[in-house]
Amino acid sequence: MALEKIKKKYSVAFELTNDNPLYTGHGCYMVGSFNNWSAEGYFVGSLPVPGEKLHFTLPDVEGGHLEFKLMREGSWQKCEVDKQGRLHDGYSVQVPAIGSFPLHTNRWRDEFAHSTASPQVHVLDEAFYFPSLGKQRQVWIYLPSDYATSDQYYPVIYMHDGQHLFDEALAPGRKGPVEWQVDETIDEAQEKAIVVAIAHGADVSDRFNTYLMDPYADIHAPKGKEYLQDIVQVLKPYVDLHFRTKPKRESTAMVGSSLGGLLTLYAGLMYPDVFGSLGVFSPSLWIGHHLNSLLAQRTLEERHAIQGQSYFFYAGEKELRKKDGKMQDSMVSDMLAFVQNFVTDFHSDIQVDIDPMGKHGALYWQKSFRRFYAWWHRKTL
Incomplete structure (x- = not known):
């Protein structure tokens, strides 16, 4: 019986900047293709005060295209959004990656109205x-x-x-x-x-x-x-x-x-x-x-x-x-x-x-x- 090929895994480094002082100290999590988008997420650390950076590493990532999003406290209702309050496409990194991937967080879903439907x-x-x-x-x-x-x-x-x-x-x-x-x-x-x-x-x-x-x-x-x-x-x-x-x-x-x-x-x-x-x-x-x-x-x-x-x-x-x-x-x-x-x-x-x-x-x-x-x-x- 043929042996299954073992896929090589890598560590991916990130550098996170928090531009919103309201959420300094809140727990930040990553979800993505590496964990089948489970909302439980991977804890990356606490959001730093503006001006400081949080450095962290995601271990054991298979080579290829890594997709992910950020959220606070493991909740989709507290997912990172754009300035209009809409979920953005998310991030993508080609693994293995060279250097640290920069992230800038600012707005979160729970800052905006729960419903996004227009009055029409x-x-x-x-x-x-x-x-x-x-x-x-x-x-x-x-x-x-x-x-x-x-x-x-x-x-x-x-x-x-x-x-x-x-x-x-x-x-x-x-x-x-x-x-x-x-x-x-x-x-x-x-x-x-x-x-x-x-x-x-x-x-x-x-x-x-x-x-x-x-x-x-x-x-x-x-x-x-x-x-x-x-x-x-x-x-x-x-x-x-x-x-x-x-x-x-x-x-x-x-x-x-x-x-x-x-x-x-x-x-x-x-x-x-x-x-x-x-x-x-x-x-x-x-x-x-x-x-x-x-x-x-x-x-x-x-x-x-x-x-x-x-x-x-x-x-x-x-x-x-x-x-x-x-x-x-x-x-x-x-x-x-x-x-x-x-x-x-x-x-x-x-x-x-x-x-x-x-x-x-x-x-x-x-x-x-x-x-x-x-x-x-x-x-x-």
């Missing part, structure tokens, strides 16, 4: 009923800042995983509470839109059950088809009735990531007369067993409708997919293979967006949503 985000219904799905889901709606003072009608984006779109307070994640900043993106844009965001289920199995179209693992009777049906036949008519929307397909989009990205792709193919633009982020294409048969079954009228749609496909070069129970194979290659066949067969308008440093997570979908929205401006608004 409202709860549409805490328990909107999806009859075919047989579930209640919280639904949020983002209304442009001039909605109450104008008579303007707006295009609409329907989005999955609503907890992660607007508010860090609702968006727990492996690398901290990162939200997509959908509201900030549209707040800053010249052209506005309404966003309808649907919460996912309370646990992982519920989310899988709702977003899958085909049986997978322990999910034998998924409800993705019913969920999409309820969006099209129940939620969208309700939104169009109660808000000033542009209801036609050229002004209606859907965006989702991972399983939600795959589900968004299915929504576009199943309802090409409803959704004119689809944002398909990091789609779990290896689970889409019936995509090809679904495409083959489209009627001539549906094929013409699909040809009139616009698709924005995003993936990161560092995203991996599961194969034989292990994380391997690039999601980009899966996506490009599907896109090539899709373009050949349907000639739809397609934009491919690949981030060379992109990984699977909200931080990268946050950035890709900004690019999607700028693209959607040009295509639709």
